Amino acid sequence: xxxxxxxxxxxxxxxxxxxxxxxxxxxxxxxxxxxIERFHQYDAxxxxxxxxxxxxxxxxxxxxxxxxxxVGHTVVNGGASRFESAKNGxxxxxxxxxxxxxxxxxxRPFVSTEVINRCxxxxxxxxxxxxxxxxxxxxxxxxxxxNSKNVLRSDYRIVQTPQVFDIxxxxxAFAQPEQAAFTDDASxxxxxxxxxxxxxxxxxxxxxxxxxxxxxxxxxxxxx
Numbered sequence: 001x002x003x004x005x006x007x008x009x010x011x012x013x014x015x016x017x018x019x020x021x022x023x024x025x026x027x028x029x030x031x032x033x034x035x036i037e038r039f040h041q042y043d044a045x046x047x048x049x050x051x052x053x054x055x056x057x058x059x060x061x062x063x064x065x066x067x068x069x070x071v072g073h074t075v076v077n078g079g080a081s082r083f084e085s086a087k088n089g090x091x092x093x094x095x096x097x098x099x100x101x102x103x104x105x106x107x108r109p110f111v112s113t114e115v116i117n118r119c120x121x122x123x124x125x126x127x128x129x130x131x132x133x134x135x136x137x138x139x140x141x142x143x144x145x146x147n148s149k150n151v152l153r154s155d156y157r158i159v160q161t162p163q164v165f166d167i168x169x170x171x172x173a174f175a176q177p178e179q180a181a182f183t184d185d186a187s188x189x190x191x192x193x194x195x196x197x198x199x200x201x202x203x204x205x206x207x208x209x210x211x212x213x214x215x216x217x218x219x220x221x222x223x224x
Contacts, residue, residue: 008106
C-alpha cells in the first residue's frame with residue numbers, strides 16, 4: 001500500500017501576515033488543497049496523512065467546508081520539529097502494513113505525477129528515493145575563517161520532496177533519537193547506513209515560502 005505524509009506546520013513568518021503559508025490562496029483555493037489533490041490524482045487509493053499544528057486544525061476544517069474539499073485524509077498533530085512532525089504522521093500507519101510511504105512539504109503543490117511515480121517505484125525496489133535537480137548557479141564554499149572558493153556545481157544536487165521509503169525502513173529510522181544532522185527525511189534514513197537513490201525531479205516543484213513564490217505559483221497554476 002502507498003501512503004503520503006504531508007507536513008504542513010509552517011507559520012508563514014517569511015510570507016508576512018497572519019495566515020500560515022499552507023493556507024494562502026493560489027488558483028482560487030488554499031495551497032495545501034492543491035498539494036493533497038496532486039497525490040490523490042496520482043493514486044486515488046493512497047492513504048493521505050496531513051500533519052498540522054493542533055492550533056490550526058479547526059481553521060483547516062473550516063476551509064475544507066468553505067471550499068467543498070472532500071479528498072479523504074487523516075489529520076495528525078504536528079510536533080516541535082520537522083522530525084517530530086514526520087514521526088507523528090508515521091505513527092498512524094499500522095505496524096502490520098507493508099508498502100511505501102512518502103513525506104512531502106505541504107507547500108510544494110506543483111510536484112508532477114511523473115516525479116511522484118518515479119519516487120514510489122524506486123523506493124519499492126531500493127528502499128529509499130528522493131527527487132533531485134542539477135544545480136544551475138555557481139556555488140562558493142565559505143570556510144570557518146570567512147574565506148570562500150568556487151566548488152564544482154556538478155558535485156551537488158538540489159533536493160526536493162516527496163522523499164519516499166519502505167514503511168518498515170522508515171519506522172526503524174525514526175526510532176532513532178533526533179539529531180541536528182537530520183536536515184531532511186533522507187538524512188534520518190542514511191544515519192542507519194541505508195543508501196538513498198536519486199531520481200529526476202521537476203523544476204516546477206517549488207517550495208512556496210515567500211511573497212515572490214506566491215506570484216510564481218499563480219503563473220504555474222494554469223499549466224498544471
